[in-house]
Amino acid sequence: MRRVMALIKKDFFVDWRQQNPISGILLYLASTIFATYMAFKGFVSMEVWNALFWIILLFTAINAISKSFIQEERRTHYYFFLCRPAEIIQAKLIYSFLYLTGIAFISLIIYVVLMGNPIINYPLFILNLFLGCLGLSSAFTMVSSIAFRSTNRSIMMAVLGFPVIIPVLILAISNSFKILDSYVFTQIQGNIITLFSVDVIIIALTFVLFPFTWKS
Template sequence: MERIISLIKKDLIVDWRQQNPISGILLYLASTIFAAYMAFQGFVSMEVWNALFWIILLFTSINAISKSFIQEERRSHYYYFLCRPNEIIFAKLIYSFIYLISISIISLVIYGVLLGNPIINYPLFTLNLVLGCLGLSSAFTMVSAIAFRTSNRSIMMAVLGFPVIIPVLILSISNSFKVLDGYILMQIQGNIATLFSVDVIIIALTFILFPFIWKS
């Protein structure tokens, strides 16, 4: 655990010192939401609100998490002798999840101010958002680890990431729309459980595949 915590702190320090990526993500997020506000003049239906929110979160997460392993290119040989592969990927998964949750909260605040906030059941919406962010962050972290070993990293991120995130997106968007429509937990507990199961499968595959990717 000490090595995992140290790796998480290292990622936090690196991102804090190199503030350009964080500033770029926040600028991208704010400009995208403002563009949506200008396009709809501040009024959107519940369906459009839900779709726009997840689309913005999706592309923001791609930009935010795609750098997970790209910035480790010069440190890979050092990590090879210092840490086990499972410790490295576990730290990356935790950090990417915290990073994406923070972005989603900021996005929800800006989004709510400019385009309104139709959320009534905050606990259930938050639960679905956390599970959706867990799936997206895990999937893109795994894909980033695979793309790190290729020459065309940006293309591989898109090609490999899209099939993996489809079930996460479908379930997250469907659940959040039902929550906005007034559904309670008992009515969507099956979808929530399925989304959690998909997240567990993605995380398990990441732990299985990453040691082979890292050793190559």
């Protein structure tokens, strides 16, 4: 666990020193939400509010998480002697989840200020948001670990990522809409458990596949 924490700190300090990726993502996030506000004048139905929020979060996640392994290309051989593949992917999964969760909360704050606040059940909405971020960050981390070995990374990200994120998006968007429509936990308990199960499956597949792609 000490090595995992060291790798997480390394990713944090690399992003903090570069700052350009973080600034670009925040600018992209703010400009996208503001453009949405200008297009709809802040008045949208609950269905549109929910759909736009997850669309913005999805494309922000692609920009934020797709770089996970691209910056590691020159450090690959060093990590062969330092850490096991399971430790590397565990650190990446934790950091990507924390990174995307922070972006999601910033996005939610800006979005609520500009587009209104239809959220009634905050704990349930936040729980669904956490599970959605866990699924998206895990899926894009897994796809990024596979794509960074190929020559056409952007194409590989699109081809491999789309079928993986579909079940996460369907469940997260459906749960979110029902929560906004005043559903309580007992009414969507099955969907919440299913979403968590999909997240666990993606994480398990990542741990199974990563050692082979890392050593190839």
